[in-house]
Amino acid sequence: MxxxxxxxxxxxxxxxxxxxxxxxxxxxxxxxxxxxxxxxxxxxxxxxxxxxxxxxxxxxxxxxxxxxxxxxxxxxxxxxxxxxxxxxxxxxxxxxxxxxxxxxxxxxxxxxxxxxxxxxxxxxxxxxxxxxxxxxxxxxxxxxxxxxxxxxxxxxxxxxxxxxxxxxxxxxxxxxxxxxxxxxxxxxxxxxxxxxxxxxxxxxxxxxxxxxxxxxxxxxxxxxxxxxxxxxxxxxxxxxxxxxxxxxxxxxxxxxxxxxxxxxxxxxxxxxxxxxxxxxxxxxxxxxxxxxxxxxxxxxxxxxxxxxxxxxxxxxxxxxxxxxxxxxxxxxxxxxxxxxxxxxxxxxxxxxxxxxxxxxxxxxxAGKSYVRLSHRASGLPIDGMYRTRSDSNAIQWSNNGTQKWRMLPVGGYMEFENKATGPYLDAMYNYINGSPACQDGDPTTVWRQSGTQKIPIDLVIDWGKEENLIGNLTVKENFPTFKTIDCGKLKSFP
The missing domain is CATH 3.20.20.80 (Glycosidases)
Structure with a gap:
């Protein structure tokens, strides 16, 4: 037995x-x-x-x-x-x-x-x-x-x-x-x-x-x-x-x-x-x-x-x-x-x-054209600023979990358009790494709603579960040197 x-x-x-x-x-x-x-x-x-x-x-x-x-x-x-x-x-x-x-x-x-x-x-x-x-x-x-x-x-x-x-x-x-x-x-x-x-x-x-x-x-x-x-x-x-x-x-x-x-x-x-x-x-x-x-x-x-x-x-x-x-x-x-x-x-x-x-x-x-943007090292989302019209005051995106961005190729650069409301992502930058983030408010150089400021498309894109864009994002504009978007230092959207 x-x-x-x-x-x-x-x-x-x-x-x-x-x-x-x-x-x-x-x-x-x-x-x-x-x-x-x-x-x-x-x-x-x-x-x-x-x-x-x-x-x-x-x-x-x-x-x-x-x-x-x-x-x-x-x-x-x-x-x-x-x-x-x-x-x-x-x-x-x-x-x-x-x-x-x-x-x-x-x-x-x-x-x-x-x-x-x-x-x-x-x-x-x-x-x-x-x-x-x-x-x-x-x-x-x-x-x-x-x-x-x-x-x-x-x-x-x-x-x-x-x-x-x-x-x-x-x-x-x-x-x-x-x-x-x-x-x-x-x-x-x-x-x-x-x-x-x-x-x-x-x-x-x-x-x-x-x-x-x-x-x-x-x-x-x-x-x-x-x-x-x-x-x-x-x-x-x-x-x-x-x-x-x-x-x-x-x-x-x-x-x-x-x-x-x-x-x-x-x-x-x-x-x-x-x-x-x-x-x-x-x-x-x-x-x-x-x-x-x-x-x-x-x-x-x-x-x-x-x-x-x-x-x-x-x-x-x-x-x-x-x-x-x-x-x-x-x-x-x-x-x-x-x-x-x-x-x-x-x-x-x-x-x-x-x-x-x-x-x-x-x-x-496929519904995969929208991405969330986050900082590679910290994992924190990139802070979103936008304008209701070109050259208007910048407004903080609400932290409601809906912020995704559509990448629109223009020449060798990308525009980032908000999924929910349409206006383009506005730029925050540092003159010196580690300094407080500033709004790019010069009307001649701002990242306008009209899409004059763009991000190079030769970035690594992670299309995994979180759909994050990773890497250092560089803004092309009329400053003497390129500026980097400040990632994860202010109140961020998810």
Missing amino acids: KIKKGIIFFIGLLFVMNAKAQLPTAQAVAHQMTVGWNLGNTLEAVCGETAWGGAIITQRLIDSVKALGFNTVRIPCAWNCHSHNGVIDSGWLARVKQVVDYCVNDGMYTILNIHWDGGWLENNCTTTAQASVNAKQQNYWTQIANYFNSYDEHLLFASANEPNVSDSVGMCVLLSYHQTFINAVRATGGNNSSRSLIIQGPSTDISKTNSLMNTLPTDNIPNRLMVEIHYYTPYQFCLLAKDASWGNMFYYWGKDYHSATDTIHNATCGEESSLDSAFQLMKTKYVDHGIPVIVGEYAAIKRHLTNPSDEALHLLSRLHFYRYLVCSAKNKGLIPFCWDINMGIFDRSADSVLDRDVVNAIMEG
Whole structure:
């Protein structure tokens, strides 16, 4: 009897330990993922990191991605061209691990997939190719899962990219590929027994996914699956590079961004209401039933138009597309990942930002465009002063916990606009470090409500839980030397 009790106790202990060892559910992970970024045309390039115009990825680049507000990275990856007789090259696995570590080191969620990879899966969703593709899927995912088994919930695996499926037969085949993926990962045990996994809808198209993917593969652990779709609609606005016989490019997207003169290039379909309806389908079909959905890719190309006013309207329209898409996705519980390649948002070789306007639009759409400002060393909030009009007396911001600031890029500097009431942040400064803070009251040099005083944008931004801007903030103005905003010495807003 004592032996039996001991066995029962041991089995119970193992059960408790196993339960504790499980990674969080897909819903819990998705809740932590805010806005995502694609490391596009890089590790999925056939066959080398720079083969498609990419750059060698560094920790500094990923640090920059995080600093801009992204907390999730999707890493498209090729494996087939890096293997010999079905065995993935150890050097390639090590390089992929290094890039994954860049992301995980920054506390970012990371999605690793088998991307296009020459099309061996996504161009072969047929009954004829089914057996051979499943064998390759099982082989590669067993190797990948084993190699990355020790990673926690910050690493997610995604079965494929854009599997070419348009009917129920192809959908049945695709589900078998996803089932093989899940079975292979789970069979490796350890953290992979409860890791969140992502499966792709047919062609990652919302309409096809809604009509064809009515069941999901079987998983031996509940609540660990996510669904992936992509959004490049309307194609004429997002990707079409020249007018075609069947239709023109769209330069202007959004009901308030149509051209009164270049009317043939106004969008005639796929605008705000269509986008909302498409995302609502995914919310109703999956999110409302506890299955997270990621918009694994979205983008709209930047066009260079001959007429300056046309180009200006196009650029505003493009920013509206990014802002609106992200806002609609977030409101419906979807997680958006912008598609980006080298020399798109970033010059990856120089680790510099090329398209800060798009980043700002994304963060505005995600509700992350407002920040609290605090002193790095003390943690105290920066004191807020404002004016009801330019050159009027400065007024203290009330200490009511609502003070957040929107960062507005102007040239190489930032304006800080108050979220609640609109006036710009006014400047406090010290002539000498440690001296009492003074109001910058000279009418010719004040930090005016009109926004003449700005902060350099090359600051480190911490988009963590407190959303604080950290570092020394320097005001550009007409004094002989730069002045530093006094941080944390007066009554401060939270």
